[in-house]
Amino acid sequence: MALFSRSELQTLTNQQTQSPGVSIYLPTHEAGAEVQQDPIRLKNQLSEAEKQLSKQGMGAKEIQTLLKPAADLISQQFFWQQQQQGLALFLAPNYFQYYDMPVEAETFVSVGQRFYTKPLLPLLTSDELFYVLAASQNQVTLYQATRSQVQPVDLGDTPRSLEIALRYDDPSESLQGHGTGKGGSQRIFHGQGGGKDSENSDILRFFHLVSNGVEKVLGGQTAPLVFVGLGFLFPIYQQANKYPYLMENAVDFQPDQLSEKEVRDRALEIVTPHFNADRKQANEQYGNLLNQDKATSDLAQILHAAYNGQIDTLFVDKSAQVWGQFDKDNRRAKYHDKRTATSDELLTLAISKALASDAKVYILEADELPAKGHAVATLRYPIMMEAQTAAVA
Numbered sequence: 001m002a003l004f005s006r007s008e009l010q011t012l013t014n015q016q017t018q019s020p021g022v023s024i025y026l027p028t029h030e031a032g033a034e035v036q037q038d039p040i041r042l043k044n045q046l047s048e049a050e051k052q053l054s055k056q057g058m059g060a061k062e063i064q065t066l067l068k069p070a071a072d073l074i075s076q077q078f079f080w081q082q083q084q085q086g087l088a089l090f091l092a093p094n095y096f097q098y099y100d101m102p103v104e105a106e107t108f109v110s111v112g113q114r115f116y117t118k119p120l121l122p123l124l125t126s127d128e129l130f131y132v133l134a135a136s137q138n139q140v141t142l143y144q145a146t147r148s149q150v151q152p153v154d155l156g157d158t159p160r161s162l163e164i165a166l167r168y169d170d171p172s173e174s175l176q177g178h179g180t181g182k183g184g185s186q187r188i189f190h191g192q193g194g195g196k197d198s199e200n201s202d203i204l205r206f207f208h209l210v211s212n213g214v215e216k217v218l219g220g221q222t223a224p225l226v227f228v229g230l231g232f233l234f235p236i237y238q239q240a241n242k243y244p245y246l247m248e249n250a251v252d253f254q255p256d257q258l259s260e261k262e263v264r265d266r267a268l269e270i271v272t273p274h275f276n277a278d279r280k281q282a283n284e285q286y287g288n289l290l291n292q293d294k295a296t297s298d299l300a301q302i303l304h305a306a307y308n309g310q311i312d313t314l315f316v317d318k319s320a321q322v323w324g325q326f327d328k329d330n331r332r333a334k335y336h337d338k339r340t341a342t343s344d345e346l347l348t349l350a351i352s353k354a355l356a357s358d359a360k361v362y363i364l365e366a367d368e369l370p371a372k373g374h375a376v377a378t379l380r381y382p383i384m385m386e387a388q389t390a391a392v393a
Contacts, residue, residue, distance in 0.1 A: 004099045004123050006355050007220040012090060012097070012115045013352045020056055020341070021092040022049045023116040024070065025108040028083035028100075038083060039074045045109050046071055052111040056341055069096035084151060090115045102149040103128070112341065118348040122318075124223075125351075125361040131218060132267040133210075134255035135229040135237060137162040137203065140210050141255075142217065143263060150264035158213025165206040200236060207233075207240035215242040222358065224274060226267035228255045247271065279362055282313040285378055286370035293382040297373035299346060300326075300333035305379055306353035307331065313360045313378045314351065320366070320374040322346045347375055 015021065026041045046067050053063045070089050073079055086105025089098040092115075103122060110116035122128045123146075131153070132143040140160050142153040159165035218225070225243055227234050227250040234250040251266045258266070289295040296302060303326045305311050323343040324335040336343050351361055354377075369376050 023110040024089040131225045155213045211240040294379045309357035311354040311359040314354045315376040
């Protein structure tokens with residue numbers, strides 16, 4: 001399973017299908033009797049997708065071929081035991097991808113020329129998703145977290161302890177260890193010669209390997225990363241760190257003593273002020289920038305600016321949908337009274353293009369936007385030519 005990132009979003013956004021692409025969302029469960037209902041939900045969603053594809057003129061054999069990769073998951077019991085709160089699946093000719101969602105998903109099927117990605121977008125926006133690196137010399141774990149969920153992220157072949165790292169880094173090195181803490185349960189490993197400088201050097205080597213693994217997994221992400229570990233370890237990890245969004249403050253605590261939820265809650269204390277301050281500042285800037293022609297609530301202008309890489313911050317109503325088409329060559333928007341086979345969800349398109357140029361994006365309740373409208377944006381520079389709009393004929 002791929003970890004959803006901005007690069008994954010661009011792959012989905014740019015995926016060109018010779019026939020309609022299918023997007024399926026459904027709620028899933030981590031435990032309990034509801035887990036047994038999740039494959040039934042997928043089966044029902046595939047039936048709905050089949051109906052929509054048939055209405056668009058696709059033959060039964062083609063439909064079966066297109067939907068088969070998702071249908072094959074229905075009988076895979078182990079797959080359903082590994083789920084979180086939601087599942088997103090995307091199918092097109094010769095293409096299949098799915099993502100576990102750490103946020104709740106509503107049942108939804110979309111068949112169209114583009115994949116429908118809006119339910120996934122809160123994972124990439126500026127006040128929802130964050131990562132936690134819980135690090136001790138005995139164990140390192142990377143977590144993906146939201147305000148309500150937390151899950152471990154696979155670090156591949158990255159060494160998970162100092163002992164393993166040093167053997168991996170230099171198999172001939174002679175390692176010694178001494179116990180610390182009650183009963184000597186926590187062990188510190190160092191090479192021949194020992195001493196504090198030697199131990200710190202060993203930890204730095206270990207953290208370089210950890211940082212390489214983190215960067216490999218999180219490359220392309222912009223979500224903050226919180227370090228959880230004993231205070232003396234954080235400056236050493238900062239030296240090794242390559243991920244540009246590591247928070248300046250850390251949680252000073254031994255993570256081996258914490259549950260996953262406790263790790264998340266302690267890290268949330270670090271990221272919440274960061275999230276709140278960023279959103280407040282962006283909201284306050286809107287009024288000032290509006291007087292400088294560097295802010296707008298006109299969706300056509302927002303799309304125009306998004307394709308120019310011009311958006312600094314984008315606020316979007318989480319419950320709104322705007323169907324239509326945007327002519328990227330002529331920067332012309334056309335709105336549809338209702339969804340058609342050729343409709344794009346224009347708010348999703350605006351978000352995707354804004355994220356591609358490293359804009360900040362907030363998906364909020366309507367009354368939390370700094371101005372009325374389905375979307376509001378502040379811009380890096382004024383729009384040089386007015387975006388055109390056209391009503392549906």
